[in-house]
Amino acid sequence: MENLNKLLEYQKVDIELRKVLDEIERSDDSKKLEQAKTEFNNAKATVTETEKAAENIISFYNSALSFMEECDKRTNELADKMEKTEDIEAQRELAAQIEKIRDKLSELERKLSERSERADKAIAAYRDGQERGKKMRAVYNNVKERLDKFKKEKEPKIAELMKKLDALKPDIPADVFEVYKALTAERKYPAFVAAIDAGDKKHYRCFCGITLSQKAQSELLDKGQCRCENCRRLIYK
């Protein structure tokens, strides 16, 4: 128990510090800030995605354009040939080729109008993403400003408590401190707890509510401390 005295003093201050930090971490503004961050990232993802879609559409338009130019050139060539020949059979053959090119062009036209719908959708999604992103950034900045102000108000108190902790720490045995740090890393406050009489003056309970096993209890009576088999807290008497 003696080796725990300093630690218990440390714990008292540490719990006070935890409360102040919780006030900040669990404040509505902290939650809102996280939310704004997530929504901003979602909006950003939409913008990136639609930018990619737009690139695809543009490259499709460009290849369609060069295909159309190619068709135009080829049609003119075929028409020239048709004018120069008197052979009916050859004219028929050339006309069939021109017809084929026309079919291809109308197929392309159909695809282009489909793409145009898609392009409109991509543009709308892009604008929406940008708009949402802008809004979320404004919300984020606003909340952050408030939260920073709140943090600043708490800073002197935090600094004072941390100074106290630093002053207490050198007197705590290293192994005891290690146990304490491991428990508090799991947010178990208090980590070191006094054994609670279970009511029958024969058994003890832990802070978590569980009654100590025979083994833990004899260790407690023997060494003045034991670990809870349920929550791992250090129990002292």
Ligand SMILES: [Zn+2]
């Ligand atoms: Zn326990």
